[in-house]
Amino acid sequence: MPEIYNSTELRRELHPMAELGFDVARTADFVLAKLRALGIEASRIGDTNGVLAVIRGREPGPVLLLRSDMDALPFTEDGRTVAVHACGHDAHMAMMLETASRLAGRIRRGTLKILFQPAEELLTGALRMIREGVVDDVDIALGAHIRPIQDLPPGKVCAGVTYNAFAFPVVRFLGRIAHGSRPQLGVNAIEAAAAAVFAVNAIHLTPDSHWTVVPSRIRVEGPMNVVPPLCTMQFDIRARENAVMKELLDKFERAVQGAASSVGAKAEVELGSVGPAAEYDPEIHAELEDCIRSALGPEALAPDCGGGSEDFFFFKSHKPSIRTGYLGIGVGAVPGLHDRNMHFDDTLLPMGPRVMTAFVLRHLG
Numbered sequence: 001m002p003e004i005y006n007s008t009e010l011r012r013e014l015h016p017m018a019e020l021g022f023d024v025a026r027t028a029d030f031v032l033a034k035l036r037a038l039g040i041e042a043s044r045i046g047d048t049n050g051v052l053a054v055i056r057g058r059e060p061g062p063v064l065l066l067r068s069d070m071d072a073l074p075f076t077e078d079g080r081t082v083a084v085h086a087c088g089h090d091a092h093m094a095m096m097l098e099t100a101s102r103l104a105g106r107i108r109r110g111t112l113k114i115l116f117q118p119a120e121e122l123l124t125g126a127l128r129m130i131r132e133g134v135v136d137d138v139d140i141a142l143g144a145h146i147r148p149i150q151d152l153p154p155g156k157v158c159a160g161v162t163y164n165a166f167a168f169p170v171v172r173f174l175g176r177i178a179h180g181s182r183p184q185l186g187v188n189a190i191e192a193a194a195a196a197v198f199a200v201n202a203i204h205l206t207p208d209s210h211w212t213v214v215p216s217r218i219r220v221e222g223p224m225n226v227v228p229p230l231c232t233m234q235f236d237i238r239a240r241e242n243a244v245m246k247e248l249l250d251k252f253e254r255a256v257q258g259a260a261s262s263v264g265a266k267a268e269v270e271l272g273s274v275g276p277a278a279e280y281d282p283e284i285h286a287e288l289e290d291c292i293r294s295a296l297g298p299e300a301l302a303p304d305c306g307g308g309s310e311d312f313f314f315f316k317s318h319k320p321s322i323r324t325g326y327l328g329i330g331v332g333a334v335p336g337l338h339d340r341n342m343h344f345d346d347t348l349l350p351m352g353p354r355v356m357t358a359f360v361l362r363h364l365g
């Protein structure tokens with residue numbers, strides 16, 4: 001029998017190994033070694049540091065994907081950049097490795113794929129995994145994330161995290177340069193950007209929808225004594241539902257274009273990739289609730305909670321037939337995710353593997 005890993009201990013090994021984006025080579029080596037020690041077939045994905053483990057059953061059946069993220073967040077300390085696992089991705093890898101150790105040799109039918117995905121914080125890692133073909137044969141995909149204490153009390157687990165759709169469009173406001181003392185001869189790109197801030201604040205959608213539009217960056221270059229011809233602005237846009245996001249982006253573009261033309265400027269909108277909101281299969285959600293109750297006791301089950309965004313849902317927008325589920329793990333994370341000093345009770349991590357093991361065995365055992 002292979003060894004059963006302990007996610008608390010694994011997380012403590014992974015925590016100091018924090019790496020950024022796609023540059024997670026040491027982390028990938030660690031994960032590969034732990035998987036191979038269990039006798040599980042595992043390899044890097046293409047030329048990335050993503051890792052895929054595959055356990056095949058003897059009988060035909062569905063392909064179930066468990067997905068963990070791998071990357072940490074950058075912070076500046078004494079003038080240099082340091083990587084810190086401030087979003088708990090060390091915990092997710094640890095939980096997936098413990099789950100793998102609990103499932104080795106127990107997959108009877110179908111295929112279990114366990115994906116360790118880089119660059120979640122950049123919101124580009126999942127798209128890269130899709131291009132590498134990782135989800136082409138997947139029928140069911142399950143993710144998990146530790147939750148801040150504001151979302152879930154310690155010791156509670158929920159069967160759905162209400163992640164929002166996201167977009168970070170960049171808008172270039174194009175005016176016309178003129179001497180600062182003769183503004184009547186120019187078109188001021190800053191005035192176009194200012195008008196756009198007010199215009200997007202006048203967007204209205206149905207009051208029972210959840211969404212935000214935040215101007216998040218602004219840049220103007222050139223000397224101080226001219227009417228600036230170019231101002232670049234970025235916006236952070238979120239919506240709870242994909243249909244709301246679509247309507248919001250249409251109105252956003254119209255607001256920005258109208259604001260620019262109101263001062264005689266033009267606006268070029270570069271939308272970038274639009275990340276989908278969480279969409280869960282109701283059957284999978286109910287099964288996960290069952291698994292939480294059976295593996296941890298009925299008092300452990302909490303209602304769905306939410307916040308933030310996740311690139312996991314690109315898998316479903318790429319292949320809509322994938323049935324998705326997502327566990328929120330209450331470990332008492334404070335003061336909040338992405339805080340430099342984020343910490344939590346990692347002795348609660350084994351809750352995740354117990355629920356995931358029950359779920360996988362239900363489909364592939």
Ligand SMILES: [Zn+2]
Pocket residue numbers: 087121337338
């Ligand atoms: Zn994060």
Ligand SMILES: [Zn+2]
Pocket residue numbers: 069087088089120145
């Ligand atoms: Zn995260």
